[in-house]
Amino acid sequence: MQTTRQIDIPRYLAEFRLDEGTGENLSLFGDKKRGTEIEYVQIDDHRIPRYINEYWTSGQRQASSIHEVSYRACFKPQVPHFFIDLLTQEGDTVYDPFSGRGTTVIEAGRLGRRVIANDVNPLSEILSRPRFFIPDLKDVEKRLEEIPYYSSLRAEMDLSMFFHPDTESEIVSLKNYILEKRQSGREDHVDSWIRMVATNRLTGHSPGFFSVYTLPPNQAVSPERQIKINEKRHQKPEYRDTRKIILKKSKSLIKNLTRKEKENLRKAGESALFLTEDARYTGRIPDGSVQLTVTSPPFLDVVQYSQDNWLRCWFNSIDAEEISKKITMSRTVEEWCGVMGDVFRELFRITRKGGWVAFEVGEVRGGSVKLDEHVVPLGLAAGFECEGILINLQEFTKTSNIWGINNNTCGTNTNRIVMFKKL
DNA sequence: CCTGTGAGCTGGGAATCGAG
DNA sequence: CTCGATTCCCAGCTCACAGG
Numbered sequence: 001m002q003t004t005r006q007i008d009i010p011r012y013l014a015e016f017r018l019d020e021g022t023g024e025n026l027s028l029f030g031d032k033k034r035g036t037e038i039e040y041v042q043i044d045d046h047r048i049p050r051y052i053n054e055y056w057t058s059g060q061r062q063a064s065s066i067h068e069v070s071y072r073a074c075f076k077p078q079v080p081h082f083f084i085d086l087l088t089q090e091g092d093t094v095y096d097p098f099s100g101r102g103t104t105v106i107e108a109g110r111l112g113r114r115v116i117a118n119d120v121n122p123l124s125e126i127l128s129r130p131r132f133f134i135p136d137l138k139d140v141e142k143r144l145e146e147i148p149y150y151s152s153l154r155a156e157m158d159l160s161m162f163f164h165p166d167t168e169s170e171i172v173s174l175k176n177y178i179l180e181k182r183q184s185g186r187e188d189h190v191d192s193w194i195r196m197v198a199t200n201r202l203t204g205h206s207p208g209f210f211s212v213y214t215l216p217p218n219q220a221v222s223p224e225r226q227i228k229i230n231e232k233r234h235q236k237p238e239y240r241d242t243r244k245i246i247l248k249k250s251k252s253l254i255k256n257l258t259r260k261e262k263e264n265l266r267k268a269g270e271s272a273l274f275l276t277e278d279a280r281y282t283g284r285i286p287d288g289s290v291q292l293t294v295t296s297p298p299f300l301d302v303v304q305y306s307q308d309n310w311l312r313c314w315f316n317s318i319d320a321e322e323i324s325k326k327i328t329m330s331r332t333v334e335e336w337c338g339v340m341g342d343v344f345r346e347l348f349r350i351t352r353k354g355g356w357v358a359f360e361v362g363e364v365r366g367g368s369v370k371l372d373e374h375v376v377p378l379g380l381a382a383g384f385e386c387e388g389i390l391i392n393l394q395e396f397t398k399t400s401n402i403w404g405i406n407n408n409t410c411g412t413n414t415n416r417i418v419m420f421k422k423l
Numbered sequence: 424c425c426t427g428t429g430a431g432c433t434g435g436g437a438a439t440c441g442a443g
Numbered sequence: 444c445t446c447g448a449t450t451c452c453c454a455g456c457t458c459a460c461a462g463g
Contacts, residue, residue: 067451068449068450068451069451070450070451071451075451076451077451100451101451103451204449204450205435205449206447206448206449206450207447207448208448208449214434215434215435216435216449216450216452217449217450219434219452219453221434225433225434228434229434232434296454298454299454332427332428362454424463425462425463426461426462426463427460427461427462427463428459428460428461428462429458429459429460430457430458430459430460431456431457431458431459432455432456432457432458433453433455433456433457434453435452436452437450437452438449438450438452439448439449439450440447440448440449440450441446441447441448441449442445442446442447442448443444443445443446443447
């Protein structure tokens with residue numbers, strides 16, 4: 001494998017060069033001092049360039065406030081932003097087949113693109129869709145006052161390790177209200193917004209959440225674990241005013257959205273397609289309709305998404321067990337490639353001529369599995385051209401010491417994005 | 424003995440932002 | 444500037460066991 005510097009970069013990737021040019025891309029991404037390094041990987045009879053630099057760092061993580069909902073394993077908004085900006089124009093359609101909390105489509109909508117989102121877990125739409133229709137805070141406040149609260153209500157399972165009884169009754173009242181509105185078809189944007197915010201305020205480790213101190217909201221805590229945490233910290237759940245918390249978070253979510261961005265989001269939301277399908281079979285998406293796909297699939301079987309979201313699923317009356325049966329969890333790389341090969345065939349069908357796929361994978365199993373190299377042949381087999389692999393190298397400042405994990409030893413320490421083009 | 428598999432186990436703190 | 448709230452900060456690790 002040879003390594004060269006600053007040569008032979010395709011024009012459309014020119015912005016990745018950090019020693020030249022100006023504009024938003026350069027100010028937002030990349031380390032100018034580091035410079036872009038290029039190496040070539042031989043995959044079958046293809047010589048694929050890898051562009052290596054620090055395109056986005058922890059210091060650059062600040063993005064639009066509208067993204068700030070917690071969800072396990074989602075990429076920074078700067079990742080889709082970069083590709084949307086570079087490879088699409090206003091009005092183009094941007095798609096994410098593994099949409100999760102909706103980072104790609106929200107960012108695309110904010111930037112005036114049309115969007116299609118898919119995720120097998122219905123929680124994804126619940127968290128994404130409401131953020132296309134930004135409500136007036138006064139309406140949120142008014143609605144919160146109108147929702148009936150019954151102090152005697154309790155969850156059907158024991159949640160006393162997380163919530164004060166009065167908080168729990170508020171949560172269950174809200175859960176019941178939303179379910180009833182939804183089932184009767186009378187749910188509006190304000191209801192959906194409140195549900196989205198509440199889903200994100202269930203547990204966390206600050207007073208801005210409904211629960212007693214748990215772990216941060218992107219980490220699942222089981223009731224049994226929470227009992228131990230409570231013992232260790234000598235804590236018991238205090239009352240939390242759910243209405244106040246929902247209103248406060250609502251305010252913070254929309255705090256730096258401009259009028260234009262709200263308008264863009266609304267327009268994108270109105271024409272948006274939200275699917276809850278297996279990413280291999282998305283027949284409702286027309287042939288050749290997508291200009292750009294930015295996505296990050298599940299990496300093998302490392303994260304148990306439905307289990308991770310057990311409480312959020314409960315709050316939204318979703319059967320987490322049912323979902324977990326539908327989620328494809330590939331244990332081996334071969335099995336994973338089989339599934340993703342089909343996903344790529346579907347992506348090829350829906351991608352417009354001249355359109356792109358930016359397919360992000362991280363390293364798993366201590367870097368022993370280089371998923372990016374496995375992805376290249378899958379895209380090629382589906383009919384795409386592989387235009388290169390972008391590697392975001394980052395000195396992570398990870399702070400999780402839960403298992404004695406040190407920075408840059410475990411977890412995902414690089415973003416590896418494989419770029420495909422449909423000629 | 425080596426490798427793959429699946430069940431079971433693990434639980435805080437540093438960095439950053441922004442309100443005051 | 445200070446201080447408190449908040450943050451896509453672990454896509455994990457270990458070990459027993461089966462089968463080659």
